[in-house]
Amino acid sequence: MLKLMIGNRRFSSWSMRAWLLLRQLGIEFEAEVLAYVRDDWAATIKALHAAGTVPVLLADGFAVGDSLAIVETLAELFPDAGVWPADRLLRARARSLCAEMHSSFAAIREECSFDVFRDGAPRPLSARGNAQLGRIDAILSSADAREGFLCGRFCAADAFYTPLALRVLQYGLSVSPGAHAYIERVAALPAVRQWIAEAAQERDWPALSPGGRPYHRTVVCADDALRLARQWVGHWNARRLEAVLSMFGEDAVFVSPKAQNLIGQARVEGKAALRHYWTRALEKIGQIEFKLDTADWDAATSTLVVIYEANLAGQRSRAAERWVLDADGRIQYGEAYYGASV
Ligand SMILES: N[C@@H](CCC(=O)N[C@@H](CS)C(=O)NCC(=O)O)C(=O)O
Known part of the structure; x- marks a missing residue:
């Protein structure tokens, strides 16, 4: 059985990406939350994978760290599950989008730290943040009109952009109607509802720092x-x-x-x-x-x-x-x- 080590659901957007992909594609796995408040957080995660971040996928005696590597491993382990689209061009687009998410949008991520329970009070962004929001808007509103997802059916690209879509709601960011339609679609996915419901069950959250970011150091x-x-x-x-x-x-x-x-x-x-x-x-x-x-x-x-x-x-x-x-x-x-x- 696959096991996914994740951080607190409320705050850990990278954990959500891997978890959401597994759940939405119906792949069997168990998840273990490593709560940030634990004193031994860093040591525990480093013992599993030296990078020391969540998520970490434990599969058949090996550990895969980093969400992008987890996606590729899942695609290899479950070739028919739809991790990547079957169509070559759509697959290339999905890979590009995931890579872009993985390496970009630092200002938005920094200024709007992921918090499932943030109330949507609007937060003004820096010029860099606004420019990045423009690109995110273009991506979200480019969803396939028929299937409703970024590259046809739900795939890794949607799992990667869902936490960004949720940030738009958490921080009252202003986006186009097309992007909103996509955001509402992913926010209503049963797997996303489940993530949020389970986040509400977790009681071992770290407190928020004065800047609004969770403490775990x-x-x-x-x-x-x-x-x-x-x-x-x-x-x-x-x-x-x-x-x-x-x-x-x-x-x-x-x-x-x-x-x-x-x-x-x-x-x-x-x-x-x-x-x-x-x-x-x-x-x-x-x-x-x-x-x-x-x-x-x-x-x-x-x-x-x-x-x-x-x-x-x-x-x-x-x-x-x-x-x-x-x-x-x-x-x-x-x-x-x-x-x-x-
Ligand atoms: N590139 C990594 C980023 C993972 C990451 O930064 N995870 C955060 C939680 S969302 C984390 O573990 N932070 C703890 C730390 O940096 O000490 C990935 O894609 O998995």
Whole structure:
């Protein structure tokens, strides 16, 4: 029996490509999720295949890494399954498309990290991202009018472009009606529905970093946490209230004893109320100087704890803030704690 090692279904677009091809072509296999939160993730996958990425196909005592190599191996193992089209010209087109997917679209992949559960809120793209989206639009809208897929019947090319098609929905990207028709077709495939349903069953997701990308490397966690904390300190020191507010979600809740003193309630709910509270605080406090000590990120709970020294109008104390971040890396819950004078 074939076995496919995959990453978390929610985030792993390359895993989805191999899995979708196998499932859609009706090839029997079992899948094993190697959750990114595991400390031994890299070691485990490297023990199977030295490249250290998912997917990895385990077949008859050998391991094949890299989605493109997996496709070719499947075509060899199951020559009649329809991995590539039977027609020579269509086969050449399908191979070109897969190779292009495999080696291109870095800006879109970077700016719109695959997330099955992203809500479709539009994300503006860089100029490079937009140019790549134009090419993707042309590919998706070139689907065969009769069969509905990129090279006739569903084949490896469709498995390769489906995660890109889903990104268009996840990030509210604007494409032509022709591309949309293709996207709706692949999104409705039973195998795609199954992938999404199974993604919803997985509970061992890594938290999202402030940039919205999943964490599975501690060094990324620590770097991003520190960057966010530094930004926050810089914004306050420069009295950039709107920049501070941009770090909070629209429905953010913030709890602080200072809010209790200033506006009569410790719990401030929503951005408008936060703006009101901090505008009053800035009016009242002549001098603000924060110095960052440490920032600790807990990926399991998406929580960042920032320890800093606060100098508010000459009153210096050690202080801490605990922030719970949402999927887009904005603060959805914050709480301030003040220590003894220093
Ligand atoms: N070229 C590879 C790319 C695979 C890849 O980047 N997989 C991601 C998950 S979608 C991964 O394993 N990332 C982990 C890492 O790079 O440490 C392929 O086509 O399979």
